[in-house]
Structure formats: structure tokens, C-alpha cells
Amino acid sequence: MKKFFVTGLLIFSALNVIGQAKNQIKFTAKIANRNSDTLVIQGKDFKKVIPINKKEVFVASFDAPKGFYVFSDGIESSRLYLKPNSVVNLTMNAKEFDETIVYKGKGVDESNFLAQQSLRNEKLEEGFSKGSDEFAVLFEAKKKADVESLEKGSFDPEFVTAMQSNFERFNQYASQEYERVSKAKKMVGKSSPDFDFENHKGGKTKLSDLKGKYVYIDLWATWCGPCRAEIPYLQKIEEKYHGKNIEFVSISVDALKDHDKWQKFVTDKQLGGIQLFSDNEWKSDFVTSYEVNGIPRFILIDPTGNVVSSDAARPSSPELQMQLDSILN
CATH class of the missing domain: 3.40.30.10 (Glutaredoxin)
Known part of the structure; x- marks a missing residue:
């Protein structure tokens, strides 16, 4: 399920390249119920199209600077973080896109963090239909979970710095989005604007x-x-x-x-x-x-x-x- 957080606010970080040196990345993906026969990994001034092979696995080796990227199957997308000489093995079910993303291999801790954070983001979005007090409780719990998860992990220092900034932007955006949804709810039962x-x-x-x-x-x-x-x-x-x-x-x-x-x-x-x-x-x-x-x-x-x-x-x-x-x- 794709939510506004990835497609809107957080796309900015996916296009931020932190390092300049290019380092080879080995990438494989096994996707059940796939939406496409190609995957696209994209970052700032970078794009890699990966076709599926005869074994129905997406396999590629490529050079890419360290930083945030987006992978997409043409329908949905998610963020990942590539580090020097990473070996990235992705498994997922496209029918439960964000919920089933798992990375194994070398240098994948940051990508798994991003996958889990996406789920926390989606859970908060579900709270937009709640009253202000209940939403405030959910929002504070979400912010605490983000910080604690980042502190407990052994992540690349530049990733940590980027995510701390990301949290600030997200929190501001989520507050604005809740207000927007609340205003939209007030339109129910009233005459719609014409076109x-x-x-x-x-x-x-x-x-x-x-x-x-x-x-x-x-x-x-x-x-x-x-x-x-x-x-x-x-x-x-x-x-x-x-x-x-x-x-x-x-x-x-x-x-x-x-x-x-x-x-x-x-x-x-x-x-x-x-x-x-x-x-x-x-x-x-x-x-x-x-x-x-x-x-x-x-x-x-x-x-x-x-x-x-x-x-x-x-x-x-x-x-x-x-x-x-x-x-x-």
C-alpha cells in the first residue's frame, strides 16, 4: 500500500546522494506477485533499470554513490540506502508492498530501517481519521519510536544525520496533513463546490x-x-x-x-x-x-x-x- 509519505515529503531524501565515490553494488530481488518485469532504482543523476531474468529474479551489479535511493516497480515505490560494496538481497510480496519488504546481505541495515519507518508512517496516516487528542497520542508515540529505533541501530553516521533532518520535516508535514484531513472531513454533508x-x-x-x-x-x-x-x-x-x-x-x-x-x-x-x-x-x-x-x-x-x-x-x-x-x- 503506497501512502503520501513516500510519494510526497520523503522523496527528497531518496534523491540525496551523500558520497561522491562510486562503489559497486550487488543487487538481487525476489518479488512475489510482481507488478512488472522490471525494477528501477533511481537517485540524483542516477537511474538503473533491472529486468527480470529467466529464473524470475532481478539481478544487477552497478556502481552508485553512497546515499538514499528509490526503487519502483512502476506501480509502487520504496526507499533504500546504498553503501560502498553492499550486497543487497531484497524479498517482498508486491500485493503487500511495504509490509513485506526485507533486506538481507551486506550493508542493508539502513534499508531495513527505512522499510520499517515506512510502516510507522502508514500507521500514523491511519490515525488521521481520529480525534485530535487520540491523534496527538499516536503522533508522540510515532516520534518516540523513530528516535529510539535510530539510536538503537548501528547505522552509517551520515545516514543518522540525514534521518534526524528527515524526522523534523516529516513531523511538520504530518501535522499539516492532519489539519488538511480534518478540514476535508468537515465538508461531509455540505454542498460540494461546483466545476x-x-x-x-x-x-x-x-x-x-x-x-x-x-x-x-x-x-x-x-x-x-x-x-x-x-x-x-x-x-x-x-x-x-x-x-x-x-x-x-x-x-x-x-x-x-x-x-x-x-x-x-x-x-x-x-x-x-x-x-x-x-x-x-x-x-x-x-x-x-x-x-x-x-x-x-x-x-x-x-x-x-x-x-x-x-x-x-x-x-x-x-x-x-x-x-x-x-x-x-
């Missing part, structure tokens, strides 16, 4: 045009990997509830320069539902009203135009079908 966006089929479409039906909105972009990963699930949802009292609306927040790319993508992929193009990317009034700072983002509106959920379940989540079954059947 008036270009329709892929021609003309424009307003949210108010769809009153009388539930509206499930997908905020996405052609460049967004997690957004594209949800498309097959959304298509199945659209098929299942075809003819029901619901409209499925996808709103692209692509830049204006990518308008033609959006049009071609929708056509080539034969995307269903109502396909719209935001009038001002992330800065459109509709998007900012919901304080969207990451995509994909899903919103559910009732037939009167009121907000049912300002941060609805994804198409890939069984929770969405349960909710739609309860209101449409």
Missing part, C-alpha cells in the same frame, strides 16, 4: 448538471503511476454499477501543455465514464476547495450535491464496493 470543465466528448460539464445521481469523482493525471494503476479497477466498478443511479467522473489535473496527451490517452485506453480536463491544473477552484495535495484522490457526492466523502475509498479497495452496494441497492 465547469471541458468534456472529452465535447462541450463542458458541470457537477450541478449531474444532480439527481451519486457522483464518484477521480482526480488523476496521465503522468501519475498510482492513478493509472487504479484505472482497471475503476473500469470494473463502472461496469458493475452500469445503469445504477451513479455517474463516474474522471478529472485530469494535467498541465495545459499535456492537453493533447490527455485526449490521446483517454481515446487509446478507451476510458469510460465522464472524462473531464481541469481548467487550471492543481489550482482549479474545485481542486483547491478539497485541499488536494496528492493524487489519485476520490470524492463521492450524493444526488442532492452534498459531500458523502471528501476522500473516498479507491476503486481497488473492497470498501468502495461495500459503500456503493449500501447506497445503490
Whole structure:
């Protein structure tokens, strides 16, 4: 499960190279239920694409400076830390991405720390739905666990310094994110902001045009990997509830320069539902009203135009079908 912490705030550290000297890294990965036949390891001015071999293992040797990196299967991603002459053996199950990452070998303690920290981050995000007092308790426990875990380990000194700075940035961001989520929750039951966006089929479409039906909105972009990963699930949802009292609306927040790319993508992929193009990317009034700072983002509106959920379940989540079954059947 990929959360905002890796894709948003903490990506900065993954692109920070600490050392300048290049040292050979031996890397292998065995991934169950893989999403792709290639893995990509990326850092500042560095990119290594690793194809799967005939034994269904990702194997590569490469030179890379010491520092933070991201590995990605094209759908999800996670951070790792490479040190001189490391031997990195990764195992995981892509269906439980962060939860199953384990590194063995030489020079992998820092990478295992990052994997465990990601889980702590995700657990805190789950607390965003809690009241302020309960969240404060969870937040303090999270901060304490981060510090204690860092102090107990035998980590590279430069890694420790970088993570201490990382913690400060994370804590500030998490506080802001909790406030954003709290404000979004207050929109539930209230009239949704309207939009008036270009329709892929021609003309424009307003949210108010769809009153009388539930509206499930997908905020996405052609460049967004997690957004594209949800498309097959959304298509199945659209098929299942075809003819029901619901409209499925996808709103692209692509830049204006990518308008033609959006049009071609929708056509080539034969995307269903109502396909719209935001009038001002992330800065459109509709998007900012919901304080969207990451995509994909899903919103559910009732037939009167009121907000049912300002941060609805994804198409890939069984929770969405349960909710739609309860209101449409």
C-alpha cells in the first residue's frame, strides 16, 4: 500500500546522494506477485533499470554513490540506502508492498530501517481519521519510536544525520496533513463546490448538471503511476454499477501543455465514464476547495450535491464496493 509519505515529503531524501565515490553494488530481488518485469532504482543523476531474468529474479551489479535511493516497480515505490560494496538481497510480496519488504546481505541495515519507518508512517496516516487528542497520542508515540529505533541501530553516521533532518520535516508535514484531513472531513454533508470543465466528448460539464445521481469523482493525471494503476479497477466498478443511479467522473489535473496527451490517452485506453480536463491544473477552484495535495484522490457526492466523502475509498479497495452496494441497492 503506497501512502503520501513516500510519494510526497520523503522523496527528497531518496534523491540525496551523500558520497561522491562510486562503489559497486550487488543487487538481487525476489518479488512475489510482481507488478512488472522490471525494477528501477533511481537517485540524483542516477537511474538503473533491472529486468527480470529467466529464473524470475532481478539481478544487477552497478556502481552508485553512497546515499538514499528509490526503487519502483512502476506501480509502487520504496526507499533504500546504498553503501560502498553492499550486497543487497531484497524479498517482498508486491500485493503487500511495504509490509513485506526485507533486506538481507551486506550493508542493508539502513534499508531495513527505512522499510520499517515506512510502516510507522502508514500507521500514523491511519490515525488521521481520529480525534485530535487520540491523534496527538499516536503522533508522540510515532516520534518516540523513530528516535529510539535510530539510536538503537548501528547505522552509517551520515545516514543518522540525514534521518534526524528527515524526522523534523516529516513531523511538520504530518501535522499539516492532519489539519488538511480534518478540514476535508468537515465538508461531509455540505454542498460540494461546483466545476465547469471541458468534456472529452465535447462541450463542458458541470457537477450541478449531474444532480439527481451519486457522483464518484477521480482526480488523476496521465503522468501519475498510482492513478493509472487504479484505472482497471475503476473500469470494473463502472461496469458493475452500469445503469445504477451513479455517474463516474474522471478529472485530469494535467498541465495545459499535456492537453493533447490527455485526449490521446483517454481515446487509446478507451476510458469510460465522464472524462473531464481541469481548467487550471492543481489550482482549479474545485481542486483547491478539497485541499488536494496528492493524487489519485476520490470524492463521492450524493444526488442532492452534498459531500458523502471528501476522500473516498479507491476503486481497488473492497470498501468502495461495500459503500456503493449500501447506497445503490
